[in-house]
Amino acid sequence: MERDFHMINGDGDKSYAKNSSLQRKAIIATQPMVEKAIQGVRTELQPQSMVIADLGCSSGVNTLLFVSEVITTTSKKIPTDNKTRKSTMEIQFFLNDLPSNDFNLIFRSLEQVKQSTVQNCTNRGLQPPPHYVAGMPGSFYTRLFPCNSVHLFHSSFSLMWLSQVPEHLDNNMNKDNIHIGVSTPPLVAKLYLDQFEKDFSRFLQLRCKELVPSGRMVLTILGRKNSDAIHGGGAINSNFEMLSQALRTLIAEGRVEQEKLDSFNMPLYGPSPDELKQLVQQSQLLDIVDIELFDLTSDVVEKSKLEVGATAAATQDTVHEAIGRNIAATLRAVTESLFASHFGQSIIDDLFTVFAHNVTQQLESPEKKGSVTVISMSLQAKVPKR
Ligand SMILES: C[S@@+](CC[C@H](N)C(=O)[O-])C[C@H]1O[C@@H](n2cnc3c(N)ncnc32)[C@H](O)[C@@H]1O
Known part of the structure; x- marks a missing residue:
């Protein structure tokens, strides 16, 4: 994963930046949870400098x-911002x-976004705090x-990716x-769950070392409503x-060997809310402040109608x-690097063309296409007992 996995870089038509509007909806839907967590840090911990880390940030507009949302939220006054505080947070x-994420794309667009956010805040009579942005390459399983050192961890649409x-x-x-x-045999589904449990528990342990006491996390994960991972996994x-x-x-056409398919498995698991709750409780490190389930519908149908609407x-x-093409583009932006490293780059165009064709053929209820379940948890680190 650490060597091969990355979203499609840059801001071209195939890039993650141009094909991630569903993930953007998750950031918008969970904004009130993030805002509450930030206000919690400000009132309870009152840090002079608040350290916030976005884990699995990718690149492009969502990052x-x-x-920008955090800058706007922290521009708003809260009751504890009293005169006794000497300087602004x-x-x-x-x-x-x-490491193979397109950090350059983020840093190239950062100044412009910072300027427009500051301008928006100023227009609304808000005073944005001084802020500094740094990249932190590395796996969040280390x-x-x-x-x-960290007051708030945020992660959206990333923790369903396993370490392996x-x-x-x-x-x-x-x-x-x-x-x-x-x-899929039930044993295989169980191995997926085991790996998720191992990775997610490790993630919680590592982050709790890095969080200040009573620090917060808002984690949004692509998941499922149902307890049955085989039949209830929905869109994933x-x-x-x-x-x-x-x-x-492609195997039938002699383009791919059967053995290649049988030896490939996606390192991804969409948990249920109960699985997540259980792992947080077992860790004994964090309290669950809030847990919410969102059904997000991608704008793929509207986007497609707009695209072809221009043609009489x-x-x-x-x-x-x-x-079909747009759903394929969304999935390709996220998974291409994994398919290319196992099956070779030469089959990628054809793989997603066949996939797009199959989606088109199986569109019984297009309005439902592209809708996914995400689970968002707001967590607070327990204060360690002395
Ligand atoms: C679907 S993107 C989500 C990006 C962004 N948060 C958003 O909401 O649009 C998932 C991101 O998680 C990153 N990721 C996956 N596993 C990771 C790991 N172990 N450590 C750090 N990042 C990881 C991927 O590289 C990718 O950029």
């Missing part, structure tokens, strides 16, 4: 939206992702920060699948089922084709 942001393909998941155990599909499972199907088409000849078929 910058989070930075400052903010230190750390933007974390794996230590990233000094002990007791589940341990003990050997070739041929999940034949014909690349993730948890309907024909169905998209990967369709990608397996596309790979099988637009029919339902052309709209459906555009939906």
Whole structure:
């Protein structure tokens, strides 16, 4: 993962920056939770400099939206901002992702975003705090920060990525699948859960060392409502089922070897709210302040209608084709690096073309396409007993 995995870099048509509007909706939906966590830090901890880290920040508008929302929130006065405080609070942001993330894209656009956020705040009579932004490359499954140094961790749409393909998941155990599909044996689903439990528990332990006592976390994770990981996985499972199907088409055409498919598994797990709650409780390190479930619907249908709307000849078929293409582009922006390192770059265009075609063919209810469940948790570190 640390060597190969990255979203599609840059800001071209195929980039993550241009194909991440669903993830953006999660940042917008969870903004009130982030705002409450920030106000909690300000009132309870009253730091002179608040340290905030965004883990799995990626690059593009979503990264910058989070930075901008925090600046706006911290520009608002709170009751404890009284005269006894000598100087304004400052903010230190750390933007974390794996080393091959496009940090340059973030830093190239940062100044402009900072300026427009400050301008918006000033227009509304708010005074933005001095703020500083740094990159922090590295896996969030390792230590990233000094002990007791961070006030708020934020992570959106990143923690469903595992540190590795589940341990003990050997070739041929999940034949014909690349993730948890309907024909996946229960043992394989259990190995996925085991790996998620191991990774998420480790993540909580590491972050709690780095958080100041009573520090906060807001974690938003792509997940599922249902306890059944095989049949209740929703959009995650169905998209990967369709990608397996596309790979099988390429096998039938002699473009990919069966053995390659049987030895590939996506290092991703969408947990249920109960699984998450249980892991937080087992850690005994954090209290759950709030947990919310959001059903997010991507704007893929509207985007596709707009794209083809300009053509007089637009029919339902052309709209459906555009939906297939756009869903493929969203998934490709996130997963291409993993497919390319296992199957080779040469099949990538065809893989996602076949996938887009299959999506188009199977569009029974386009309005529902692209809707996913995300679980957002607001956590507070317990104060260690002396
Ligand atoms: C789907 S993107 C989400 C990006 C952004 N937070 C957003 O909401 O648009 C997931 C990000 O998590 C990062 N990621 C996955 N595993 C990671 C790890 N172990 N450590 C740090 N970042 C990781 C990926 O590189 C990717 O940029």
